[in-house]
Each structure stands twice: as C-alpha cells, then as structure tokens.
Amino acid sequence: MIGKITTSVLAVGAAAMLASSPAMADYPRKKITFLIAYGPGGGFDTITRKLGPYLKKYLGGKVTIVAKNLPGGRGKKAAQFLAKRKANGSHILMFNMPGHAMPNIIGEKAGYDVRKIDWLGRVAQFRYVIVTSASKGKYKNIQEVLKSKSQIKIPITGPGTTGYLASAILWNALGVQPKYITGYKSSSRYALGVIRGDGDLTILAKGSFKKYISSKKKKRAAFKDLKPILEITNGKSEFGVPTTGEMGQKDLSILGGDRIVGTTPGTPKAIKDQLATALYKAVTDPEFVAWGNKVGRPVAPLNAKDATKLVGELFSYYTQYKDLLAASNKKTR
Amino acid sequence: MFEALIEGIINLGTPHSLMLLAAGSAVGLLFGAIPGLGGTTAVALLIPLTFGMEPWQAIILMGGVMAATSTGGSVSAILLNTPGIAPNAATTFDGYPLAQQGKAGMAIGAGATASALGGVIGVISLVAVIPIMKAIVLLFTPPEFFMLAIFGLCAIAVSSGDRLLQGLITAIIGLMVGFVGYYDVTSTVRYDFGIPLLEDGIKLVPALIGLFAISEMINLAMKGGSISQETADVKISRISDGVKSVFKNWSTMLVGSGYGTFIGAVPGVGGTVAAFLSYSTQVQRDPAPDVEYGEGNIKGVIAPESANNAKDGGSLIPTLAFGIPGSAETAVFLGVLVLHGIEPGQKLLEDHQDLVFTLVVALTVSAVFATLVVLILAKYMVLLTKISVHMLIPTVTVVALVGAFALNTEIGDVVIAFIFAFIGYFMIRFNYPRVTFTIAIVLGSITELSFHQSMLISDDQLSIFYTRGISVFLFALTILSLAFPTFRRKMKERKLAKEEAGK
Structure with missing residues (x-):
C-alpha cells in the first residue's frame, strides 16, 4: 500500500514538475527554428518560408519563426540535426517523405529514425x-x-x-x-x-x-x-x-511525395499538441490555401494523428520494395 | 513587348523604387565583396523583407542585388586576391598582380566597367533572344557540355606557361578534389573517408577562400610590407585608365559578355565556368601578350568580369523559356516569385510580361549603378593595398574565415579553408600555378558528369561526340586553341628570323 502511495505521489510529483517546467511554462519560446533540408529557392524552401508567418500567427504571435536552410546529405543533415536537438519544440522540420525514410527502410546509417520523429501534421503532397x-x-x-x-x-x-x-x-x-x-x-x-x-x-x-x-x-x-x-x-x-x-x-x-512537419523525438505532449494545433490552423488558413492554389502547390492538411498514421503506412508500403530500393540505391556503372 | 518594357521603366521610375534598387544594389555589392556571402545568401536573407511588398517591388530589390554581387566580388578579388563570390575567382589571376604593382585603381576601373557593360549586354541579349530562347537552351546536351568542359580544361596547358609539368600536377590534384563527395550519376559518395563533411564534396567557396585569400595572407605575413609593392602614392587617374582599357579592348569584353550570356542560358553550368572559359579563351586568343597573363594583364580582368555579369541576363533565358533557374541566384529569385503568388514557367512571360521587364530594367540599372558606386569609391578602396600587414592580415583572415563559415554555418568549411590556405601557400612558395588547380576543380565535375551522361544516352558509343554539329565545332575549337599559340609563335619566330637574315 505504502509502495503504491509512494509510486502515485512520485508520479503526480513528476507530472507536476513536468507541467511547471520552464520548457513548457513559457512555450512557445522566443524563437522556433523552422529547418529547411534543402538550399534556398526550391519547393521546400518556398513553402516553409511562406508557412512561417501563419504558424507564428496561430502560436500567439509573439514567437519568432526563423527559417533556416540546412542543406546536405540529400536532406539527411537537417533531419540528423533535428533529431539531436533538445526535445523542447524549439526546432521543427518539413520532411520529404518518402525520401527521408529511405535510409531507414534500406537499413542505411541515417542518424535519425522517421518512426521515432514526433509528427505534427502534413502540409502538402504531390x-x-x-x-x-x-x-x-x-x-x-x-x-x-x-x-x-x-x-x-x-x-x-x-x-x-x-x-x-x-x-x-x-x-x-x-x-x-x-x-x-x-x-x-x-x-x-x-x-x-x-x-x-x-x-x-x-x-x-x-x-x-x-x-x-x-x-x-x-x-x-x-x-x-x-x-x-x-x-x-x-x-x-x-x-x-x-x-x-x-x-x-x-x-x-x-507513389508521390508528402511534406510532413515533425519535431525532435520525445518532445513533451503539451508542446507537441500546441505546435500541431497551430500547424493545422496555419495550413488551413484561407490565405495560405489560396496561395497554394495560385502557385500550383495546393495544400493537403493532415493533423498530427493522421500524419503519424500516414508515415507508418508509407514506411510499410516502401518496405515491401526494400530489395528493389536497396538495389537501385547501390546501382553504379 | 514594348508596352511591357515601358511599364518596367515606369515601375522603376518612382523614388521608392529607385531607393529599393539602390538598397538592393548596395546589399549586392557588400555581399559580393565579402568572401563567402554572395548573391544567393543576400537574396535569401532579403526574402522576409519582401513579404509586405508588391511583386514588382520585390523584383526591383532582388534585381538590384543580383546585378551587383559580381561587381562587388571583383573588388575583393583584385585588392585582396579573394574572390568575393566563386565567379570572381578568375579575376584574381591578373587583378591581384595588378594590385601588387600599385595598379589596383586601374584593375578596379576595368573590372567595374567590364561588369557594367557585360551586365547590360547580357540583358540586351536576353531581350533580343526572347523569340528564339527555347532553341538556345535546347542546343546544349551532355555531349556539348563535355566538349565545352574539355575546351576549358585545355586552357590548363596555355595557362601553365613554362611550368607545364607543375600545371599538370596541380590540375590532376584539382580534378581529384572535384571528385570528392556525392556523385549524382550513381548517387554514391566517393573519397569521403567516412567524414560527413566531405559527403557533399569540397565546397568551392571555402576552398577558394583558403586557396587565394588566406594563403596570400600567410605569404604576406612571411614577406611583410603591404599588398602593393609600389611605394608611390596611389594614382587616381589609373581608375580612368582602367575604364578606358575596356573600350580599348572591346573585343575581349564582347567575347566575355558572349560567354556569360551563353553559359548563363545553359542551366547547370554557371557564372564560375563562364568566367573561367572567358579567361582561358582570352589567354588562348592572345599568345604573345604585352604583359604575360597571370602577371597583371588588364585583359585578364576584363574577360572574366564581363562574363560573370553578362551571366545574370543569360541565366534568365531558361527561367523565362522553361521556368528552370539558370543559376543559384535565379533559383532563389524564382522562390521569391512563388512566395508572391506568381508561378514561374511558361506563364511568367505570358501573364506577367510587365514583371519580366521590370526585372530587365532593374538588372540593367543596377549593373550601371553598382559600377558607378565602385568607381566613385575606388580611390578609397585601393588604400587597402597600402595598409600595413599588421592590420590587414588579421582583418582579412577573420573576414575570410567568417565568410567560409557563414555560407552554411558549418565549422568544417573553416577547416577546409585552412587546409586550402596551406595548399595555396605551398603552391606560391614552390611556384606551382594556382590557376590550373582552380580550373580543374571548377571544370572537373562537369567534365565527368557530362561524359558519363553522354555514354548513358548513347549506349557507350563515343560517336555521340563527333556526330553532332556543335560538339564537333567545339572539338575543332579545342584543337585550334591548342595549336594556335604554337602556330603563332612559330610564325613570329620565322618572321624574326627573316628580319635578322635581312639585316
């Protein structure tokens, strides 16, 4: 009995500590870095930069969203960088799926695992x-x-x-x-x-x-x-x-591509929920939707739950072709 | 089209627009002059500022930046042996020796004037070829890229002068450097030794910063004194001499502008290759120069500078024809258009002709404006070459290293800059040409890629290189360029022998 009480007290205490931890109390912090896995000028760069201000709007308007290009390793560098950040919601990245999942599917060393990323929602697909x-x-x-x-x-x-x-x-x-x-x-x-x-x-x-x-x-x-x-x-x-x-x-x-936003694995649920809700609102903002239609890049919003499910489905689908993909990945002349 | 041009001029005619253009031009000059930053970074950094602007205003700002960066880059190439941006690397070969001889003003005058004229010719060519621009972009396929690269690589022989063996050794090392990292044809990473930094290859800008800027600072530290070895005061008149030299060597400027426009029109080649090809063609065209190339020949400044500015107009040709960026700056510029709700591609010229011509006018005016600013400030800038090494070395080294870091906020790039600094210093010390090393780094990867793609297209039939008109033409040009200097020298020797016999 005493053991159970102790466990409960500890659990409540831990929860209280988590809830009142500085990471959550003042979230969103002053700055959120919206990483871009490719160089300036491409599709990922443009959509991330366009989305930034809408995300800021739905996060209360006080936070600064900084778009940061981190190209390298065909997109891997930014994903590795995100995976190594503190899990406090300070960094987010729009993943290129299935491209980003390929190293994990064929068992290549990647420095991140898309199955462990905390997914916030989908922005677009093609x-x-x-x-x-x-x-x-x-x-x-x-x-x-x-x-x-x-x-x-x-x-x-x-x-x-x-x-x-x-x-x-x-x-x-x-x-x-x-x-x-x-x-x-x-x-x-x-x-x-x-x-x-x-x-x-x-x-x-x-x-x-x-x-x-x-x-x-x-x-x-x-x-x-x-x-x-x-x-x-x-x-x-x-x-x-x-x-x-x-x-x-x-x-x-x-077959196609999904642009799904994720954050560092292990991000506290409250922060994740706050980011995911803001992201969904930003992606469905009529102005952002109209822009996407105008430039031929229509949005395809999905909430965090559905986006996480989609990543799982994509992973399973492409894993069927693991050998074909591994062979094509190693193909040299 | 004429109405759109008028609209473009009207758009630029307001005080607010002119202010935007001047601001863009100033940012372009500054980002061009500071090694490592460059036009792409400048355009990317200014993107948030354009959010509240009308599309044509954003275009004016961006046009201002794009047309001014290589002019800014020429100043640091000449004064500090540091190419502000990669396309200015070829300018260092003769620009810096001129600065060492106390003729920095002349070199800056020539570089800036060639930049302005090249920029304007590039833009005029763009407008002139709009009806046939698709055909121009489609002219070049991998076999032609390969022949073009071979033509450029042959300059190694000419640029080596009497140091052919050293030239070939450095060129081979340069080619090896160019092969490091990710290879697009096979998607495999080569020669990275498990170092993540090398996975994407050795980046050109940090390598050039080390090879030229920092190595020169090490060299200066060993020698002492100042960059200019001329003790007399800087003569301001030399700036006007530089301006005049461009008009005197108009064919060099025209050929350079032609290269810039044409190479700009071919996606995937870029201003660096244009400047190097223009420089090497100039060296090959002029086998018996008054001043040896690499030792301060003014034509060695005019050729690359006219080319790298003309590229700005040229790189818009594939953008307007197919919506394909012709250069890294154009890629970011297209991103700006998309952010403003404008879809690039066929529709850009069909639905937004006014915006296209606003950009054309902005590029033209900015090229001239940037040159005027440089010419006005040149007399103060040349003082840099008189500064004592005690002040110059720490300042330039810090700025250069920050530039190497700032490009990708990657500390590894600073390490690359340091390694190349020592390679560069030893090359200076043991008299190995850096020109050939750089030509090989710049052209090596495009040579390999285009050869490999040609083989894939032709099912390994080498005939692909001699059954296509342009490819054959380029091959003939390569042979001629190799034979011409020898032929001319022989003719000269024969003439001299005849004259002596006559005496």
Missing part, C-alpha cells in the same frame, strides 16, 4: 505524371511504351532519390525494364533533358509539370514542350490521359 517530349517524343502514348521492344530511356536524378524510387516501383509494376540516364540535379533539369531528347520520358510531380503548360492555349495545344501520357492516380486524370488506376494498378496511387 502525385506524379509520366511525361514525354511533345515534339521529339518517340512514344505517343503509354500503350506504345508498354509495347515497345526497344529500351525506354529515362532521364532522372540519381538512384535513391524520390523520383527514381517512384520510377523504379512504377515500371517494375508495369513490367518495363527501362534504362535510367541519371545525374540530373533536379526534376526541372531532367524535364529539360526529356524536352531536348536526352531520353524518352520521365516522371514529374504534377505541380512541376504544370509550369510547362501554356496558359494561352487550351487542352492539348497547351502541351508545347512536354505532354502527359500517364497519370498515377486512382481518380480521373486531370490531363485526360490514362491512369494507373484504370490499368488495375491501384496500389501505385501512393
């Missing part, structure tokens, strides 16, 4: 479309690609990158063995590679593809440089092309 050169494309449609006897060449970033992995899973599912022309630094570079005829086709995020569409021309005439031939979705195609869903490949609709 899904893919397969595109070919509008003028130099050897293949007019996806059927021609699937029937082709010659090897399909795909300009892409290096093995292990998000686009490469999605490509590897997609073409594996469709029974095509393509040859990858790797080494392009970004999706806009490999898209240019397709336009100038370095390869036959490639995979692009829909938002990235939209910048190649002319606003003055309607429908198909708008595809002057790149044209879509396959959309990865279970819904109706936005561009009037066949979809993976229609081809019976329902599982592939998960």
Whole structure:
C-alpha cells in the first residue's frame, strides 16, 4: 500500500514538475527554428518560408519563426540535426517523405529514425505524371511504351532519390525494364533533358509539370514542350490521359511525395499538441490555401494523428520494395 | 513587348523604387565583396523583407542585388586576391598582380566597367533572344557540355606557361578534389573517408577562400610590407585608365559578355565556368601578350568580369523559356516569385510580361549603378593595398574565415579553408600555378558528369561526340586553341628570323 502511495505521489510529483517546467511554462519560446533540408529557392524552401508567418500567427504571435536552410546529405543533415536537438519544440522540420525514410527502410546509417520523429501534421503532397517530349517524343502514348521492344530511356536524378524510387516501383509494376540516364540535379533539369531528347520520358510531380503548360492555349495545344501520357492516380486524370488506376494498378496511387512537419523525438505532449494545433490552423488558413492554389502547390492538411498514421503506412508500403530500393540505391556503372 | 518594357521603366521610375534598387544594389555589392556571402545568401536573407511588398517591388530589390554581387566580388578579388563570390575567382589571376604593382585603381576601373557593360549586354541579349530562347537552351546536351568542359580544361596547358609539368600536377590534384563527395550519376559518395563533411564534396567557396585569400595572407605575413609593392602614392587617374582599357579592348569584353550570356542560358553550368572559359579563351586568343597573363594583364580582368555579369541576363533565358533557374541566384529569385503568388514557367512571360521587364530594367540599372558606386569609391578602396600587414592580415583572415563559415554555418568549411590556405601557400612558395588547380576543380565535375551522361544516352558509343554539329565545332575549337599559340609563335619566330637574315 505504502509502495503504491509512494509510486502515485512520485508520479503526480513528476507530472507536476513536468507541467511547471520552464520548457513548457513559457512555450512557445522566443524563437522556433523552422529547418529547411534543402538550399534556398526550391519547393521546400518556398513553402516553409511562406508557412512561417501563419504558424507564428496561430502560436500567439509573439514567437519568432526563423527559417533556416540546412542543406546536405540529400536532406539527411537537417533531419540528423533535428533529431539531436533538445526535445523542447524549439526546432521543427518539413520532411520529404518518402525520401527521408529511405535510409531507414534500406537499413542505411541515417542518424535519425522517421518512426521515432514526433509528427505534427502534413502540409502538402504531390502525385506524379509520366511525361514525354511533345515534339521529339518517340512514344505517343503509354500503350506504345508498354509495347515497345526497344529500351525506354529515362532521364532522372540519381538512384535513391524520390523520383527514381517512384520510377523504379512504377515500371517494375508495369513490367518495363527501362534504362535510367541519371545525374540530373533536379526534376526541372531532367524535364529539360526529356524536352531536348536526352531520353524518352520521365516522371514529374504534377505541380512541376504544370509550369510547362501554356496558359494561352487550351487542352492539348497547351502541351508545347512536354505532354502527359500517364497519370498515377486512382481518380480521373486531370490531363485526360490514362491512369494507373484504370490499368488495375491501384496500389501505385501512393507513389508521390508528402511534406510532413515533425519535431525532435520525445518532445513533451503539451508542446507537441500546441505546435500541431497551430500547424493545422496555419495550413488551413484561407490565405495560405489560396496561395497554394495560385502557385500550383495546393495544400493537403493532415493533423498530427493522421500524419503519424500516414508515415507508418508509407514506411510499410516502401518496405515491401526494400530489395528493389536497396538495389537501385547501390546501382553504379 | 514594348508596352511591357515601358511599364518596367515606369515601375522603376518612382523614388521608392529607385531607393529599393539602390538598397538592393548596395546589399549586392557588400555581399559580393565579402568572401563567402554572395548573391544567393543576400537574396535569401532579403526574402522576409519582401513579404509586405508588391511583386514588382520585390523584383526591383532582388534585381538590384543580383546585378551587383559580381561587381562587388571583383573588388575583393583584385585588392585582396579573394574572390568575393566563386565567379570572381578568375579575376584574381591578373587583378591581384595588378594590385601588387600599385595598379589596383586601374584593375578596379576595368573590372567595374567590364561588369557594367557585360551586365547590360547580357540583358540586351536576353531581350533580343526572347523569340528564339527555347532553341538556345535546347542546343546544349551532355555531349556539348563535355566538349565545352574539355575546351576549358585545355586552357590548363596555355595557362601553365613554362611550368607545364607543375600545371599538370596541380590540375590532376584539382580534378581529384572535384571528385570528392556525392556523385549524382550513381548517387554514391566517393573519397569521403567516412567524414560527413566531405559527403557533399569540397565546397568551392571555402576552398577558394583558403586557396587565394588566406594563403596570400600567410605569404604576406612571411614577406611583410603591404599588398602593393609600389611605394608611390596611389594614382587616381589609373581608375580612368582602367575604364578606358575596356573600350580599348572591346573585343575581349564582347567575347566575355558572349560567354556569360551563353553559359548563363545553359542551366547547370554557371557564372564560375563562364568566367573561367572567358579567361582561358582570352589567354588562348592572345599568345604573345604585352604583359604575360597571370602577371597583371588588364585583359585578364576584363574577360572574366564581363562574363560573370553578362551571366545574370543569360541565366534568365531558361527561367523565362522553361521556368528552370539558370543559376543559384535565379533559383532563389524564382522562390521569391512563388512566395508572391506568381508561378514561374511558361506563364511568367505570358501573364506577367510587365514583371519580366521590370526585372530587365532593374538588372540593367543596377549593373550601371553598382559600377558607378565602385568607381566613385575606388580611390578609397585601393588604400587597402597600402595598409600595413599588421592590420590587414588579421582583418582579412577573420573576414575570410567568417565568410567560409557563414555560407552554411558549418565549422568544417573553416577547416577546409585552412587546409586550402596551406595548399595555396605551398603552391606560391614552390611556384606551382594556382590557376590550373582552380580550373580543374571548377571544370572537373562537369567534365565527368557530362561524359558519363553522354555514354548513358548513347549506349557507350563515343560517336555521340563527333556526330553532332556543335560538339564537333567545339572539338575543332579545342584543337585550334591548342595549336594556335604554337602556330603563332612559330610564325613570329620565322618572321624574326627573316628580319635578322635581312639585316
């Protein structure tokens, strides 16, 4: 009995101490660092910087949100940095999923574990479309690609990158063995590679593809440089092309990217909840939503619970392809 | 298009806009001059300030920064042998020797004027090629990149002068340095020895800071005195001599501007390569110079400076044609447009022509404005070369190291700067050329990448290099550039022999 009382007293005491600890009492502190895993100017940089002021607004307006680029190791450096911070909500990072999870999935040394990150919510997501050169494309449609006897060449970033992995899973599912022309630094570079005829086709995020569409021309005439031939979705195609869903490949609709914000593992629940609530409000702020729609990067809010569930699902999905991913990651010539 | 241009001029015509442009230009000059900071950092740091602005106002501010950074960088390259930003590295080769000879004013005058003219030519070229800009961007594919890089690497032979063996040794080491770190084709990390810092490769800016700035400070500490070995007072008139020299060597400036515009238009190459190619072409075009290159030839300042400024206009060509940034600064600039709700790409030129021309006007005016500021301040700046080493060395070393650190707030970059400082010092001490070392670092990775990609595209058929028009043209140009100096020298020798025989 005495033991039970002691345990209860200790538990209550510990809880009280935690509740009144300086870390929580004055949270949000003066500064929260919103880490950016890539250099200035890219999609992650832009959306993080845009989101910062809205997050500040819903955290009471007194805290300063500092956007800080920490590029390196293809995004790993920022995640490692976040994982090593004190678990007090002072640092947050928008993760690139599934890219950030890959080292954990294939068992590579990463310095962080996405399964242990405290997830706060999702900001945006993107899904893919397969595109070919509008003028130099050897293949007019996806059927021609699937029937082709010659090897399909795909300009892409290096093995292990998000686009490469999605490509590897997609073409594996469709029974095509393509040859990858790797080494392009970004999706806009490999898209240019397709336009100038370095390869036959490639995979692009829909938002990235939209910048190649002319606003003055309607429908198909708008595809002057790149044209879509396959959309990865279970819904109706936005561009009037066949979809993976229609081809019976329902599982592939998960392929894409999710921008999910997380904080240091072990962050006290009260702080985590406060951050997650503010993040959700910021992402659903009508002004932020309108901006996302205007620039072709629509928001896709998910609360902390659903985001955590999504990370688990993504992890399980990509783990199925562990061998394929590990092989593609190690592929060298 | 004309209406949009007028709108651009009107946008810039208000006192508020001019103030924004001047502020951007000043920030650009300062961030360009301080080693390690550079235009990308300046544009990124100013982003929060633009939140409350109209898009065209943000564009004016950013345009001001972008056009001024390389002009600012030329000043530190000339005065302190420290390229403010990587594209100014080639300027140090002749700019600093000029400063040592007490001709810093002349070098700054030439550098600033070449920057302004290069900047303006780059922007005019941009406007002129808008109807055919897509075709220009699509001209260059990996085989052409490879041939272009080989053409640039051949400059190693010419730049080595009579130290060919030393030149080749440093070039090989430079190539090895360029291969360290993550390789995009295979996604593998090479030669990192398990050191996380090396995973992303040896960063160019800290390496250049060490190789040029700090090594020079070590050298000065050993020698004592001041940078300028000329004891006479600084002659202000030399600034105007520098300005005049650009007009006198107009072909150098035009070729440099052409390089800048063209290389700028090709995504993934950048101002550093443009400046080096322009410099090496100049060396190859002029096999019997009045003053040897590397020893203070003014044309060695004009060539890279016109190129690295013309790049600003050129790098907007792929941005407007395909929404692809042509340089790191343009990438951040595109981010600013997105933050302001403007989607870059096809729609930028279709729906926001006024904004495009506001940027064009801002870049032009800022290039001229930055040059005027530099020319006005030059007479005070050159005093730096007269300062005693006791004051100069600690100041420059601290600023250089802070610059190396500030780039990525990475202490490891400071270590890199130190290592390269000692490499640089020993190269000075034992008379090994740093030019060839730097050319190899800058061009090594693009040579390897484009060769590897060409092989992937062609299924390992080397014919890809000689069955494409531009690639063949570049190959021929490489052969010519290697043969031309020898041919000209032989002709000169024959002429001299004939003259002597005639006597």
